[in-house]
Amino acid sequence: AQKVTQAQTEISVVEKEDVTLDCVYETRDTTYYLFWYKQPPSGELVFLIRRNSFDEQNEISGRYSWNFQKSTSSFNFTITASQVVDSAVYFCAPSGGYNKLIFGAGTRLAVHP
Amino acid sequence: DGGITQSPKYLFRKEGQNVTLSCEQNLNHDAMYWYRQDPGQGLRLIYYSQIVNDFQKGDIAEGYSVSREKKESFPLTVTSAQKNPTAFYLCASSKGTTYNEQFFGPGTRLTVL
Numbered sequence: 001a002q003k004v005t006q007a008q009t010e011i012s013v014v015e016k017e018d019v020t021l022d023c024v025y026e027t028r029d030t031t032y033y034l035f036w037y038k039q040p041p042s043g044e045l046v047f048l049i050r051r052n053s054f055d056e057q058n059e060i061s062g063r064y065s066w067n068f069q070k071s072t073s074s075f076n077f078t079i080t081a082s083q084v085v086d087s088a089v090y091f092c093a094p095s096g097g098y099n100k101l102i103f104g105a106g107t108r109l110a111v112h113p
Numbered sequence: 114d115g116g117i118t119q120s121p122k123y124l125f126r127k128e129g130q131n132v133t134l135s136c137e138q139n140l141n142h143d144a145m146y147w148y149r150q151d152p153g154q155g156l157r158l159i160y161y162s163q164i165v166n167d168f169q170k171g172d173i174a175e176g177y178s179v180s181r182e183k184k185e186s187f188p189l190t191v192t193s194a195q196k197n198p199t200a201f202y203l204c205a206s207s208k209g210t211t212y213n214e215q216f217f218g219p220g221t222r223l224t225v226l
Contacts, residue, residue: 033212043201045217091155095212103155
């Protein structure tokens, strides 16, 4: 069965530090997608990125970057020069077949001024 | 503005009562989903619908019911059979049912008194 592990329960950094959130997943599917979502204190999940299993290129979007390593089943997320507004819970979610998403417990990031 | 609305934001219910949570989207999305989130945990899928008048059970459907009579609407009823209904409920929608990103509403926080 599909499974995701975000080993870091909580991370605390000071503003402007870089921070990497780890994600390791398990899947038996040959084709699958990986997603990252952000959940700020308001509670609503915000979509950040979707990556398919055939595309191993790293992706950068402003201060955000993602490193996909299919060989180690990891899809890590890095925030460069963190800001207080980045404080949230971040979820990595692999697809679980037919557009189902598998959520782990997430990583709570606290960025302090 | 396109988006997903959920109402109410906070809901209190007495034990033994059924309660219905509203979810409406104007994104013209075919698929809709209901998730439950407990404190410090990830999201768990309750029900999903890929098309009007059709829906499937997710991982934790017991004690819940849904309907999908209109494309825009996917209400969730929490019945008295749900043993521990206090949680944060999130509704989502996606363009199709094949690995598309899901967009989430602001959530409803249900408390059973």
